[in-house]
Amino acid sequence: MDIFKDLQERGLVYQHTDELALRKRLEAGPLTLYCGFDPTADSLHIGSLLPILVLKRFQLAGHKPIALVGGGTGLIGDPSGKASERVLNPKEVVDQWAYKIKQQLEQFLDFETEENPAIVANNYEWLGSLQVIEFLRDIGKNFPLGTMLAKDSVEARMSKGISYTEFSYMILQSYDYLKLNELYDCEMQVGGSDQWGNITVGIDLIRRMSVDQVKEIHGLTMPLVTKSDGVKFGKTESGTVWLDAEKTSPYKFYQFWMNTDDRDVIKFLKYFTFIPMEEINELAEGVEKEPEKRRAQRVLATEVTKLVHGQDALKRAEKISGALFGGGLRNLSAAEIEEGFSDVPSATIENPEIGLIDLLVLGGVVSSKRQAREAIVSGAIYINDVRHTDVETTVPQLERLDGKYLVIRRGKKNYYLIKFS
Template identity: 45%
Template structure:
């Protein structure tokens, strides 16, 4: 294959949390093109930033000459993975799962090449084989290889069992066997040697390896990736608060970009290594040169631009850059009506302006001021702008203040903005 050491590269980018028999896996992928897979359960209509690392890791494998398989959990999403969840998931209907599957497939297609020869990405749905399986055959042919004693002692399960208010249903408990069978099936039908996933999937991945070893006497491998955690210690997920979605209708490209611009300084170079394809020597050089963090904003911008480009494409990135310059630079930037719609969606606070009387009233209703008196003082002190133009006295809004006849940008200082929507 190549002298390039993919496992070493992944480790240098902090993309390995767990890995099984690293030496054997390394030898195999150094000399052969392998098939590997990662599963995505369509339990919502969009992926989120927590899914980016597995997708990017699959892409790294494909660039290195390996064949990535995306497994859509059409069947397993009807059960729900209980791993490290505090309570049971809400069951989804078949209709919703089918609808969400189509949306997620479109998102995934942006990350991998499905037409590049022998290592073209492949997309499968586990509903294809699970709907053909007889429950008695499954319990006999799969269930007999698993010890209840070991399963209930796994951390993800134990955390639920010790909570009398929640517990864990047999439905959720069976999820582990279903995912194990996925690995077994893919190994048998598609010669898959490696499963990757988030660190919370270690128990499910190891169950698949165990089943393959017991039934087929083969060695297969597992690799998990560190979870992306929020500042409150919770992982980013569909059911966790504060999810940043890949769907532009749920999280606008501008808010997506700002998410990366607003990360803690200590994460910048860590994330540049994990989420971007910038040469690691360049990232290390930037980190060394910026120990005093004087230029940290430029490196955050580099991170935000690379990830936004990867997820949303060039046109949306250009839109984000226009909006950013419009809000925060002194340049005379003209943004489009679709840019304003991003701002209204989730970019900055917005209010319906039809009942607003004057500028003082607008400042109060947008919470840029707490009272008309405070608003008056702000205007007099020259800290208020309408569409980036300083206003020195109270103002009655007119048609000229309405960009595209619909939007007015109200600003207090350089950083506080609100959008009036007419």
């Protein structure tokens, strides 16, 4: 497999060191490469999914990936892409987050294969034991100040202010590359396009520290993912889309990909799935000729949800989607109802002997009994997919889902979940 050609066809190559030398090295046999992931939260989000999958693509092509968890650099904070200083988190918190991120990374890479098993490393192992004098004498002297100031990640922050702590981040990341080269013969670093400056500085450090031997070191960046509508990728009305199922449910994750704009769906299929390019090209024709069928979006949602959350979670997400958009709420379990309506207004009702008008007010569906009557009479109120137009309806007359839920819809899109204690 020509991994470089595949990455180019999928639009995953943004910048790289000498192409001829890199291609020649990739053709010569397996190499070891790495990508870093700083623990800035207790889960990675889908913005991190692209570099993870690039590591996976290299592994499938026979190369050996290292997923580096930034237990050390996570204590400092990368200024790249940030307009202001990061909040420094306590070491205990960063340690916990680093452990959880390590577990997430292990979902995607193969650590059991005999030929090219992946590695998860934590840079606190070497950064945590550094001595200041030793670090400044042996490492710091290799970083010309002018070169550091010229890097995009630093230059962009100079007018707004940058601390020495964040200014030193590129030195620590460069040291990571040096250590991984020494420990695992790592020859390439990959990352987002905002990491190009840090990557090239790391390459320079390795060459400066290896004057007695010529080392061929490489770097490659992928584009930062953007959406055609201008909304930041990975963001929704309810917040960030996380890889952790406890933070973003598989159903919400599935729906994020289903809602992909026609202008973005083919690009995302190339980026986030392992579907052959021939099939993606066929899906592209479908987007042009029959966009209303949203077949490309369905394939994208299916493939990425299965990849991140597994087959069982995918089936549950598809079931919930079918029930919510196809009329089948009665087929959902309590857990599926909770998952499908986790981000809609909800209320718990203790008295089940009330009328529909009072239910709408107590449930926050309307603000007054007058509005409740108007909504009912106008046919705007649906309960468990059934329209109710009788103002005399009482709660005991309503069939509850799983014995304790009512899903109320006002109009076309406003949903509310009522629970009975």
